[in-house]
Amino acid sequence: MSTAIKPTKASASLTQTTNEAARRSLPQFLQARSGKMTRELLLSPGQHGLGMTPASLVADTTTTAVCGYCSTGCGLRLHVLDGEAVGLTPETNYPVNLGMACPKGWEALRVLESDDRARVPKVRRADGQMDSVSWDDALNLFTDRFKAIQAEHGNDSVAFLSTGQIPSEEMAFLGALAKFGMNIKHGDGNTRQCMATAVAAYKESFGFDAPPFTYDDFEQSDCLVFIGANPCIGHPILWERVLRNKNNPEIIVIDPRRTETAMSATEHLQLSPKSDLALLYSITHCLIEGGFVDQTFVEAHTDGFEALRSHVSRFDAETVAASSGISAEQIRRVAAKIGKGDAVSLWWTMGVNQSYEGTRTAQAIINIALITGNIGRPGTGANSITGQCNAMGSRLWSNTTNLFGHHKFENADDRSKVAEALQISVDTIPTEGSWSYDQIMEGIRAGEIKGLWIIATNPAHSWSNQEDARELLDQLDFLVVQDMYDSTETAHHADLILPAAAWGEKEGTFINSERRYGLLKKVRKAPGEALADFQIFRAIAHYWGVGEMFKQWTHPEAVFRIMQRASAGSPCDITGITGYEQIDRSGGVQWPWSAADAENCGDVDPPVQRRLFSDGEFCHPNGKARLIVDEITPPPEAPDAEYPTMLLTGRGTVSQWHTQTRTSKSPVLRKLYPNHSYIEIHPDDATTIGVANGDRVRVTSRRGSILVDAMITPTIRTGQAFMPMHYATTNQLTLSHFDPHSRQPSYKNSAVRIEKA
Incomplete structure (x- = not known):
C-alpha cells in the first residue's frame, strides 16, 4: 500500500475547476476571423495557460505546486488571497522536500514581479530599436518570415532551441508543432548543456534513459559516493x-575542488581535473581484485564483464595515483569501502556530464554499481542528479534527443x-533525428541555418565561447526569442520577442530527477499581454495553417492524455495515472505507472517511492545491462607556458541559478552571493601572481579576456582556478569542445592565464 499525500485545503477541487474553465473558453478561442486570430481571441478567458485562473481560486486557501527552479522538484504551499x-x-507533506526549501524556492513568487518582464510582443526596427506590436502582427511576422526562409533555403534552414524550464505539455506541443506541423527537422534543448551525457550513458548501458533511484535512497544508503x-x-x-x-554512512566525494560537500565527506579524493575516468577504472580494478564483485548478479543481469575486467586491469592503483594526484592507498581504501557496503549509491551531476569524455565516465560509475549488485535495492543505484526543473520532461517529450515519448525517429514502428x-499522418514525422545544439550553431556559421526560434533559454550567456555564439546569432536572417523577460542577453539579439508567462502563471507537469511528475499550477496572472507558452504554440499552429492537426491540444491536461497514449508499453509508461487530480493528491507520481500497475493496485494511489530494475530486468532486448569501457582521451586544451592554469566552472552558491535571469531579480537572493564575478585561486598561485584577496585580476x-575579483582560497589546488557559471563573463573563456557520444559541451577544462589587473 502506498503512503498517499493528503491534499491541502481545496487543492483537490482546483484542477477540476481549472479544466472546466479551460474547456468553456475553447469555442471562443477557436473562432477565427479572415484567417487571423484577433487580440480579443488571444486574450480570451483562461488564455494565460488555459488553466487555473486566479478567479478560480477561493479566497484564503492554500494549494501545493512543484517548484520551478531545479530538478529536485520541491512542493511549495502557495497561500492564496x-x-x-x-x-x-515549503509543503510539509510533499515526499520530495518534506517541509524544506532553498532560498530560490522561498523567492519563487518575488521574481515574477520584475520590471523587465516581457509584457508585449516586440519587433526590431531597421535602426535596431524595438517597437511594441500586436499579437496579430507578431504572429503574422513569425509565420511570414520563417516560411519565406524555408521557401528560399529549404525546410531545414529553420531550427529551434528549447529548454528544461517549461512544463512537459508545453515541450510536447513545441516539439510536435515544430517537427510535425512546421517541418522543422532540427531542434534541440538547453538540456544538451546539462543532461545529454547522462541520457547517452543510460541509453547505452540500460537500454533506456532510466535514472533508477528515488530520493529515499539518500536516507537508505550506508555508503554514498558523489562524483x-x-x-x-x-x-x-x-x-x-x-x-x-x-x-552513519560513508560519504565519499570525488572532486578536484574541496567543495562544501567534500568538507562533510568521510573521504575526499581531490583528483587532478579530468582524471576521473582513469580513477573510476582503477577503483573498478580494485573491486575486482578485492573479490567484491557480485558474480551471481553479473552473470544473470549484465553483458561485457570479461571485457571490463581486461580493460581495467591496466589501471592499477599505483599507475593511476601518479596521474590523478590520489595516493594508491586511498584508491584501495575507497574501493574497499564501496565493496564492503551493503547499500551503496553513486551520484553524479555536471562535474561528470560537462566533459569531453563524460559519457564514458558516467558509464564507469554505472559499471561499479552493476558489478557490485548495487542496483534496484533501497539505498543503491548509479544515479544522475538532473539540473533544470524539467530536464527530464525535455528528455522524454520535446522531440529533441528522441522522438516524442522516448521513441526513435529512425524506427518505423x-x-x-x-x-x-x-492522430496525425505518419508521413509528417521525420525519419531521422535532429542536429544537436552545437551542430545547429555550426549550421548557422555554415549558412545552413538561417532562422532560429529560441524558447525559454539564454544561449548568448550560457553557450561556450560566448563571443563567438553571439556573433553567430547576429548572422541569422531572423531570430525569435520567446521568454518571460525581454532583457536577457539573447533577447538583445532578437528580431522578434514573444512575451511568455512564467512559473506560477500557467499549469502543466514537471518531471524531477527521480522521475516524479509534479503539478505546476496557475496562481497569478501573467503581466500585460504575456501568454503561456502553450497558448503561443496554439496561436502559431493556427497562423501557420496547421491548427486542425492540433485540434485536440486544447489545454495542458488534454496534451497529458496524448502523452499517456504515446507512452503505452514503453519503460516510461504513464497510462495508469488517472489525471492531474491524482498527481496532486499523491504528491507526484513517478514513472512508470502503467494501466496494469494501476489495475494491480486497485483503488490505491501509486507508492510514493519506487525504484527501477528491482527485478534485474533492463531495457535491452536480452534484458541485460551492458558494461561499457573505452580508451582514455587527453584533454582538448591542456595548460601550457602561455596559459598555465586549468579553469574549472560550476555552480557558485545556493542562491544563484544558471544565467541569473530570475535569481538576479530578487533583492534577497542578490544579498546572498557576490554581485561581482570572481575567480578562486590557490594562495600559492596568488603569491606568484602578486595578488591579494579582492584584487582585480x-x-x-x-577565446577572450575578462576582469574579475580574486578570491584566495585553499579549496582549489595550485595550477587550477574556479569560476561560477552564473556570471555573464565566464563563458567568454570556455572552450567549444564536446563529448563525441552525447554532444554535451565540456565546460570544465579551459586553459587560462591569470594576471594582476
Missing part, C-alpha cells in the same frame, strides 16, 4: 535528505505508434 498567490511556504557533484550547493534539499540518513497516439583564454 482573493484569487492570487501572495506568499508561499563531480556538490549537492550541498547545487541541490541543497537533496543534501538535507543525506543529513537525515541514520546509517515507433513513428507509426506516435502518429497513432497523436585579468583572466585570459584563447
